[in-house]
Amino acid sequence: MSDQGIPFGKVPPEILSQFALSRTGARRREVVIGPDIGVDAAAVDIDGDILVLSTDPITGAGKNAGWLAVHVACNDIAVHGARPVALLVTLLLPGESATAHLDRLTTDIDRAARDVDVAIVGGHTEVSGAVTRPVAVLTAIGRVERSKLIQPAAARAGDDVVLVGSAAIEGTAILATDFADELRPAVGADVVERAQGFWDGVSIVTAALLAAEIGAIAMHDCTEGGIITAVHEFAVATGLGVRVVVESIHRREETDVIASHFSVDPLALVSSGALLVAARRELDIASRLRDAGFQAARIGEFTATGRRLLLRGKSIPLVPPARDELWRLLEERAGI
Template structure:
């Protein structure tokens, strides 16, 4: 089985084992929360770690953005990175490509690489990168902050990251025009949610970066963490033309494939128009996709189907 732990194993063996208590930890490990918040003088230190191994063509690119996105989605400005690189064999060419990607993307975000570790691990079948991003914030924006009456918006569209992965890792399997494949691969340039996070953090009650399991899984994590129901109509979720074509060709659901590049945010109902206007002024696509309602049974109502548990990413079946 590839992918995240199920909720029971996560609760029993991970979230219940957090070491010594520390009064400066404002947010530690919790379901749906992708970054920690630590009191840091009069500010807050935001820290997040993520491993990647499956997107072989742009592994270094994604590793930087996935980690930095989590810091940004919690209200922080990413500033520092550490990375751990495992290679399955003595392969300087792959190391050169990975570290080149990491360097370029970190530089594009104005983020410094401050340490890490690299080694050969023959037990692995493919390279793996584990990235830790650190940043600072004035206020922590949780995943678990959505309130009944809030509106939920999504930037860019569903499956941005997944589309770029399909156009590279599975290019030979996609019977699509070359121009469409080039546009889809270009979605790697849309993976960062740092800009929209900075725009929305003053208004949002909750923000979340949907990664594994896509927009649907991101919505489930936001809803369950907040103890609410989110009502969503599939037709309201923006899906780019290239995403729709690639997903149809590979038999996967745009709402259930890797979703980095989109930001989910809950904002008070009276501020949704202003929030969308702020994003529009910043040149960022966004749409209102759902409403938060009170419930004793948290989850996502998608066109009448209630989803309460985490969603396994559709792309995993393509790699297995």
């Protein structure tokens, strides 16, 4: 816990609404999408061109933080139907081993930026006594025609909720990498090696841009708090209710094995690499995404009211976890 009594991780929505979302500066006519719960990026109209912008820090990952930072930032752009084009990179480094940290982070960031075909156009780097380990904060910038901009408000009751990808891809990769020595004798070196390969699956840019082309009405990427939090955020952003069948949420075997070892809930574990899509039911967008080679399944639907999970046939309230399971585990291991 911090000195304000807020758990590490995302600031709870009610506190964010009180202290941040109520203080958003001047009103500008250029703003098409502004800050809100469950909204992944901002959109600004500059003389008819729509720029989509998003900022994300990486604080929970150790190794591969640079790679993850690029993909997390670009994912937020793509869910609005925009193609990422540029990145601003801010790196805060502790004094000890600063050069080594800088070398590792910039190598990973460059590699990931090439992977999604975006340019690094600026940023800021400094060594600071305010951090005890490296912190990467990336701002991604994308572009889309106004007629093709995807906004959460377009969803309506009766639309399918489709999950593209699997739960806890990012969280599984982090645990398999940062706790590899502990995991190998417990679950097997082969499981750990396969799970470390999940880093290659944290981008949803290609899937999101394809979904936008074939009829997605709204999209939301799954990050901190896992699939359960993402579904709740998606419903809040659309202003709708939602009903999701828990058993329809795809998980990989390696995720279940590693989650069981650490006694964490994979549905509340950070999940970059998974994408939620809202689409009209008649489009059967899940089938079309599977035909294109993506793991995709209809997991539920938007409703006029109420936010519920169906678990083994029983309807229960959809309540997002207080914090991501990764943060809970790291705090327990640190004795916080």
